[in-house]
Amino acid sequence: MYVYDQYDQKIIDERVAQFRDQTARFLAGKISDTEFLPLRLQNGLYLQRQAPMLRIAVPYGLMNSTQLRKLAEITRVYDKGYAHISTRQNVQLNWPALTEVPDILAELATVQMHAIQTSGNCVRNTTTDQFAGVARDELEDPRPYCEIIRQWSTLHPEFAFLPRKFKIAVCGSTEDRAAIHHHDIGLELLANEQGEIGLKVLVGGGLGRTPAIGSVICEWLDKKHMLTYLEAVLRVYNKYGRRDNKFKARIKILVKAMGVDAFRAAVEQEWLSVKDGPTTLTDEELIRARSFFDAPDYEVVDDAEATSRLQVECDRDAIFGNWVKRNTQAHRVAGYRIVTLSLKATGYAPGDVTAEQLELLAELSDLYSFGEVRSTHEQNLVLGDVPMSQLYALWQRLQAAGLATPNIGYLTDIICCPGGDYCSLANAKSLPVAEAIQVRFDNLDYVYDLGPLELNISGCMNACGHHHIGHIGILGVDKKGQEYYQVCLGGSQAKDASIGKILGPSFKQEDMPDVIDNILSTYVTLRHEEESFLDTYRRVGIDPFKERVYAPAH
Amino acid sequence: MPRLIKDSKVVDDTWLTLDPDTTAPKAGQICSLEQWLQLADKKGSAVQLEPAQEPDILFEHLEQIQLIVINFPVFTDGRGFSYARRLRERGYLGELRAGGHFIRDQLTYLHRCGFDAFQLADESGLEAALESLDDFTEFYQAADDQPLPLFRRRPHSTP
Numbered sequence: 001m002y003v004y005d006q007y008d009q010k011i012i013d014e015r016v017a018q019f020r021d022q023t024a025r026f027l028a029g030k031i032s033d034t035e036f037l038p039l040r041l042q043n044g045l046y047l048q049r050q051a052p053m054l055r056i057a058v059p060y061g062l063m064n065s066t067q068l069r070k071l072a073e074i075t076r077v078y079d080k081g082y083a084h085i086s087t088r089q090n091v092q093l094n095w096p097a098l099t100e101v102p103d104i105l106a107e108l109a110t111v112q113m114h115a116i117q118t119s120g121n122c123v124r125n126t127t128t129d130q131f132a133g134v135a136r137d138e139l140e141d142p143r144p145y146c147e148i149i150r151q152w153s154t155l156h157p158e159f160a161f162l163p164r165k166f167k168i169a170v171c172g173s174t175e176d177r178a179a180i181h182h183h184d185i186g187l188e189l190l191a192n193e194q195g196e197i198g199l200k201v202l203v204g205g206g207l208g209r210t211p212a213i214g215s216v217i218c219e220w221l222d223k224k225h226m227l228t229y230l231e232a233v234l235r236v237y238n239k240y241g242r243r244d245n246k247f248k249a250r251i252k253i254l255v256k257a258m259g260v261d262a263f264r265a266a267v268e269q270e271w272l273s274v275k276d277g278p279t280t281l282t283d284e285e286l287i288r289a290r291s292f293f294d295a296p297d298y299e300v301v302d303d304a305e306a307t308s309r310l311q312v313e314c315d316r317d318a319i320f321g322n323w324v325k326r327n328t329q330a331h332r333v334a335g336y337r338i339v340t341l342s343l344k345a346t347g348y349a350p351g352d353v354t355a356e357q358l359e360l361l362a363e364l365s366d367l368y369s370f371g372e373v374r375s376t377h378e379q380n381l382v383l384g385d386v387p388m389s390q391l392y393a394l395w396q397r398l399q400a401a402g403l404a405t406p407n408i409g410y411l412t413d414i415i416c417c418p419g420g421d422y423c424s425l426a427n428a429k430s431l432p433v434a435e436a437i438q439v440r441f442d443n444l445d446y447v448y449d450l451g452p453l454e455l456n457i458s459g460c461m462n463a464c465g466h467h468h469i470g471h472i473g474i475l476g477v478d479k480k481g482q483e484y485y486q487v488c489l490g491g492s493q494a495k496d497a498s499i500g501k502i503l504g505p506s507f508k509q510e511d512m513p514d515v516i517d518n519i520l521s522t523y524v525t526l527r528h529e530e531e532s533f534l535d536t537y538r539r540v541g542i543d544p545f546k547e548r549v550y551a552p553a554h
Numbered sequence: 555m556p557r558l559i560k561d562s563k564v565v566d567d568t569w570l571t572l573d574p575d576t577t578a579p580k581a582g583q584i585c586s587l588e589q590w591l592q593l594a595d596k597k598g599s600a601v602q603l604e605p606a607q608e609p610d611i612l613f614e615h616l617e618q619i620q621l622i623v624i625n626f627p628v629f630t631d632g633r634g635f636s637y638a639r640r641l642r643e644r645g646y647l648g649e650l651r652a653g654g655h656f657i658r659d660q661l662t663y664l665h666r667c668g669f670d671a672f673q674l675a676d677e678s679g680l681e682a683a684l685e686s687l688d689d690f691t692e693f694y695q696a697a698d699d700q701p702l703p704l705f706r707r708r709p710h711s712t713p
Contacts, residue, residue: 010692278706
């Protein structure tokens with residue numbers, strides 16, 4: 001992974017010192033609440049319902065074991081002994097004290113971490129595929145590009161006071177695991193007719209109040225132009241994005257208002273002033289960035305032999321075998337598997353991880369996965385490089401720590417924001433809904449029979465739980481002071497991206513498990529053999545689901 | 555006489571403040587864009603841009619203009635940052651002043667974008683604000699104060 005040199009370290013250290021001074025001036029009454037707001041947000045600090053929330057950046061979801069141990073220590077010393085993985089691959093602390101935040105940031109800086117631009121109207125943490133570098137369907141590793149974007153966007157002087165937040169995602173594989181169609185900018189590594197790999201640029205995707213799928217503004221961009229092109233897009237947005245209405249301020253609204261062709265023309269015009277300038281990437285820089293993501297020292301293993309040994313272990317222990325089937329994936333290197341650790345055990349808030357679990361993961365990653373762990377936007381954790389021969393030993397340790405729930409990609413692997421229990425923006429609680437659904441559907445055979453199913457829950461329109469792109473999406477709404485839940489169906493975060501359609505009037509919290517049950521039964525009744533929920537929905541439309549769910553009770 | 559930060563020092567402002575109601579700005583007075591457009595002789599002129607006024611209209615006269623003020627009615631409206639960079643990229647060498655309600659914690663960014671003068675709404679904070687100009691001594695991006703991005707300046711890299 002990327003390692004700081006003295007320049008990176010200096011920038012991060014100076015940022016800590018700056019925020020320490022700003023916090024001191026705020027506490028001394030020398031900065032008003034309004035003025036402190038963007039300063040603290042751009043250091044990841046929210047003032048929440050219960051206590052402040054600190055969002056720590058995990059650039060493109062990659063952490064090493066030293067960082068995990070430091071996070072565990074921070075949650076113990078400054079928080080309540082647990083952390084939360086967000087839907088943008090970041091780590092959140094729910095209970096830090098404002099006065100201690102500069103110290104937390106200083107601690108993070110010692111392990112090359114920070115909370116820069118994890119909130120606020122600026123360029124946020126760049127996200128990517130959690131299987132980057134190890135996926136079989138990958139054209140090129142997107143992480144070097146993410147790191148180049150991280151450096152360019154970090155403390156960018158021109159784009160710290162944009163109309164609204166700005167999120168970039170990069171994908172380098174056939175299957176899109178980074179939801180690039182749903183970001184302000186989505187970048188896809190892809191080959192042109194000559195076979196050269198460049199970038200396809202999508203702009204104006206997003207969730208929130210007005211969900212939108214990104215529009216292509218450049219079919220193929222030479223990689224060396226990546227930053228100058230991004231700069232041109234950002235400059236057009238900074239100049240023309242709406243600032244009169246916070247709900248219409250995202251770039252998607254601007255792209256719609258201008259029309260994608262006019263928007264593209266404006267970007268190309270703006271690009272002229274920076275194109276081929278010093279911000280043009282050099283081959284040297286691309287090579288340097290890639291060098292941090294070189295393949296680790298994999299052992300040369302006979303694939304057939306490793307696979308048959310694993311099969312013997314799976315046959316011997318059916319619970320292990322099931323976990324291998326559900327929670328591990330093919331690796332591009334023979335003899336290795338990608339392991340996803342579910343943070344979706346029933347009874348625990350989706351995405352929460354304790355200090356003990358973080359430390360265990362640090363140890364296990366050192367033992368079995370070259371000391372690295374990835375966070376996913378589905379709020380799970382990944383060990384990317386586990387030898388097949390070590391899976392059983394790894395699983396036993398995970399099983400004992402409650403990290404081996406075999407539900408990855410299934411109904412109970414719910415994406416869920418912290419909701420009204422923590423977040424002051426929320427209209428409704430989301431965690432109890434997730435738990436009630438997990439409790440109701442505790443029969444794993446039924447869950448597996450339903451096939452791949454993404455259920456996403458957001459506690460408000462801001463859509464941190466990505467409800468629009470869940471196959472089933474749930475949105476908390478406020479109806480005259482009461483918490484209600486709206487359901488949408490048919491969203492997809494994959495390359496065949498779609499936005500869910502609202503089923504109808506919203507429901508009370510206690511009715512939600514029945515509502516989900518009715519939706520699932522409708523699917524089971526109507527599906528063709530081997531047909532997924534999403535495919536069935538796309539074939540039959542929303543009406544049969546509507547009829548069943550809103551049928552008068554007998 | 556009003557005071558401001560200019561070239562990292564607190565100095566007196568020698569310009570006369572903008573008077574939106576006059577049709578005949580005096581010599582040495584800052585003009586609104588409308589007033590400035592009416593000036594027959596733009597040599598040595600000073601003009602103030604509001605957030606919705608793009609600087610492109612000034613490009614033809616950049617050599618004649620002595621002062622451009624970019625007004626920030628609210629500090630969260632960041633359009634002025636892009637305007638400043640555009641002006642410097644087009645070769646404007648005169649004074650580029652931030653005015654209005656920006657805050658001292660934005661000084662590093664403003665300076666990087668090409669501003670060399672800062673007129674804070676509250677003059678009493680000017681001396682203390684100087685410290686914020688030096689919040690950072692290293693940067694990743696190319697900007698007005700550092701024409702090369704860090705990746706062209708790291709040891710062993712080609713500029």
